[in-house]
Structure formats: C-alpha cells, structure tokens
Amino acid sequence: MADYSVTKKNDGDWQAKRDGASKASSxxxxxxxxxxxxxxxxxNNGGGEVRISGTSGKIRAKDTVKPGNDPRHIKG
Known part of the structure; x- marks a missing residue:
C-alpha cells in the first residue's frame, strides 16, 4: 500500500508526495x-490513504484508495 499527501508548495503549486519520500511524485x-x-x-501501488491539505496546511480531506484498508467501513 502507498499513502500520499497533497500539499501546497511555497511557490503556489501543489504537490503529490508519497509518505516518506524526499521529493514530490509530481x-x-x-x-x-x-x-x-x-x-x-x-x-497503482496497491491502494492506500490520500490526505489532501488546504492552503493553511491543515488536512481537509482523506480518501481511501482501493484496495486500501478503509478504517471506517462506510461508503463515501
């Protein structure tokens, strides 16, 4: 499984970065x-959790990508 974070960079662009990686994936x-x-x-890496941060840096959404392990077991 592969977990990713979406965060805003200092230059205003947004990055998709795998947890534990030193560089952004894109x-x-x-x-x-x-x-x-x-x-x-x-x-493509077996599913996992994607955390999306807002412009303030706080996590505003979390999505479980199949076949990841969704801890809440509800759709949506």
Whole structure:
C-alpha cells in the first residue's frame, strides 16, 4: 500500500508526495490535479490513504484508495 499527501508548495503549486519520500511524485498548478494524480499513484501501488491539505496546511480531506484498508467501513 502507498499513502500520499497533497500539499501546497511555497511557490503556489501543489504537490503529490508519497509518505516518506524526499521529493514530490509530481507538481501541479491546481489542488484538484494533484489530488487526482495522488489517487492514481496510490491505486497503482496497491491502494492506500490520500490526505489532501488546504492552503493553511491543515488536512481537509482523506480518501481511501482501493484496495486500501478503509478504517471506517462506510461508503463515501
């Protein structure tokens, strides 16, 4: 499983970064593009959790990518 985070960089771009990696997997001009990429990377690596941070740096959404292990067991 592969967990990813989507965060805003100092230059205003958004990055999709695998947890524990030293460099971003990809950099995007929008948060939506970075989130879509992170979900794709996670799915290609056996699923996992994607955490999406807002402009303040606080996590605003978490998505479990199949076949990851969703701890809440509810759809949505």
């Amino acid at each position: 950099v995007h001009s929008t948060q939506a593009d970075a989130a879509r990429a992170a979900k794709g990377y996670s799915a």
